[in-house]
Amino acid sequence: MHWFDYCAPKNLDEALNIFSEYGERASALAGGTDLILFMERGRLKPELVVEIPLCYPFVGxxxxxxxxxxxxxxxxxxxxxxxxxxxxxxxxxxxxxxxxxxxxxxxxxxxxxxxxxxxxxxxxxxxxxxxxxxxxxxxxxxxxxxxxxxxxxxxxxxxxxxxxxxxxxxxIPKERIGSSFYKLSVRRYMDIAIVNAAATIAVDEYGIIIDAKISLGSVAPTPIRAYEAEKNLIGKTLNESVLDEAASLAQNASSPITDQRGTAEYRRIMVYRLTKRVVMDAYKKAVAQN
Ligand SMILES: Cc1cc2nc3c(=O)[nH]c(=O)nc-3n(C[C@H](O)[C@H](O)[C@H](O)COP(=O)(O)OP(=O)(O)OC[C@H]3O[C@@H](n4cnc5c(N)ncnc54)[C@H](O)[C@@H]3O)c2cc1C
Missing domain, CATH: 3.30.465.10 (Uridine Diphospho-n-acetylenolpyruvylglucosamine Reductase; domain 3)
Structure with missing residues (x-):
């Protein structure tokens, strides 16, 4: 690893002064679980590593x-x-x-x-x-x-x-919502997601969906929201064909690549499966709350 300086400012103001002076020559250090690896691998070479102070507003x-x-x-x-x-x-x-x-x-x-x-x-x-x-x-x-x-x-x-x-x-959501998260990875622990997905669903007293949010990770250059799939759920109760449509629309929103963890084709199939899984799970939890 390259040589670098380290400092631990006491508060927000001190930290901001340092970043104002150093700009991209400094890197913030929080838990260090990414930063230290990035530095070991030469992906980041900060002149100065600045510990994020353990005080307000960084904690709480x-x-x-x-x-x-x-x-x-x-x-x-x-x-x-x-x-x-x-x-x-x-x-x-x-x-x-x-x-x-x-x-x-x-x-x-x-x-x-x-x-x-x-x-x-x-x-x-x-x-x-x-x-x-x-x-x-x-x-x-x-x-x-x-x-x-x-x-x-x-x-x-x-x-x-x-x-x-x-x-x-x-x-804090105004309606009662159900939510769900699922991570698909090869190992149960200590592994990066092949695909991850989350959903929140709000329903009225008849079980009709009044709000839906679906998000997917590891299937595009950034984590994404599947807006078309969300819109398509509004005003409906959940059944197999509604779930199918939502999952297909979520697939359309994704643009996965092939890497060492999975092929693009596999990821696309998993987007379909995981969308169904998290939407169904969130819906059941939302209905159970009413
Ligand atoms: C063995 C191992 C397993 C892991 N497993 C997972 C996993 O399952 N899922 C997962 O999502 N991640 C995983 N990670 C990655 C990592 O743990 C997470 O991304 C973690 O949340 C990074 O937080 P940190 O506090 O350690 O960040 P750091 O390493 O301290 O910082 C990460 C980056 O963010 C910048 N930064 C940090 N805080 C701030 C701030 N307040 N303002 C501006 N910039 C800031 C740093 O400069 C650096 O560039 C894993 C890492 C390791 C080593």
């Missing part, structure tokens, strides 16, 4: 004005065990639960998962169906952008070199 999990605020240094383990997340955003807890191993989940953070911007990142489909936004802060300004606008390609985001991701913001 709370509800403010009907929204869940998650500090970017919140670990996967905190997400999967948080009563607040398990109650209001169980799909996020489910996705955090399948990341790496317990040791990895004790280190890996939500901010790191988002900023790495892997098309296969496990919390990303869950965050997309929850309509999450991210807060980016620099010395120049601060902005909140919807997560689906954050990713622009594999490993690429709209984050500027002097910006830090401070918080993830999730609106």
């Amino acid at each position: 999990l709370e509800i403010i004005d009907g929204q869940i605020r998650i500090g970017s240094r919140t670990t996967m383990r905190e997400l999967e065990t948080s009563p607040l997340i398990c109650q209001h955003a169980p799909v996020l807890a489910d996705s955090a639960r399948v990341v790496g191993s317990l040791q990895i989940r004790n280190m890996a953070t939500i901010g790191g998962n988002i900023c790495t911007a892997s098309p296969a990142g496990d919390t990303l489909p869950a965050l997309l169906v929850l309509d999450a936004s991210v807060k980016l802060v620099s010395k120049r300004n601060e902005r909140i952008i919807p997560l689906q606008e954050f990713f622009i390609g594999p490993g690429k985001t709209v984050r500027q070199p002097d910006e830090l991701l401070t918080e993830v913001i999730i609106p």
Whole structure:
């Protein structure tokens, strides 16, 4: 690995000053489970590694004005065990639960998962169906952008070199919703998703779908929402042909590639299967709540 300097600013202001001065010559360090590998492999060669401070706004999990605020240094383990997340955003807890191993989940953070911007990142489909936004802060300004606008390609985001991701913001759903997440991988643990998928479904008292969100990972350059499939579910109750249509439309939204984990053709078939699986599961949970 190359030589680099390390510093641990005490608070947000100190960290922003450093990033304002160093820009892309500095890298933020949260859990380090991606960054250290990127540096070992020469994919990133920061002059300065800057530890994200363990203080507000980078830490904390709370509800403010009907929204869940998650500090970017919140670990996967905190997400999967948080009563607040398990109650209001169980799909996020489910996705955090399948990341790496317990040791990895004790280190890996939500901010790191988002900023790495892997098309296969496990919390990303869950965050997309929850309509999450991210807060980016620099010395120049601060902005909140919807997560689906954050990713622009594999490993690429709209984050500027002097910006830090401070918080993830999730609106608490108004209706009662059911949600589901599924990760397809060769090994049960410590494996990258071949395909991952998440869905949230809201139904009225007659079981008619009034809102649907479907998201897929590892089947396009970025995690995606399957908007046409979602639209097609609205106003219907779920049966085999409605599920088939939704799964086919989700397939159309995907553009998978062949790599060491699976062929494009296999992934396309799995998009169909996983969409059916998560939509059915989310629908059943939504109906059970009414
Ligand atoms: C053995 C192993 C298994 C894994 N399994 C999985 C898995 O099953 N599923 C999965 O999705 N991932 C997996 N990963 C990848 C990794 O653990 C996750 O992506 C994790 O969430 C990264 O978080 P981190 O805190 O470690 O990020 P870091 O490594 O600290 O940072 C990752 C990147 O984000 C940037 N960054 C971090 N925080 C901020 C911030 N606040 N503002 C701006 N930039 C920031 C860093 O500069 C770096 O470029 C695995 C990794 C390993 C080593």
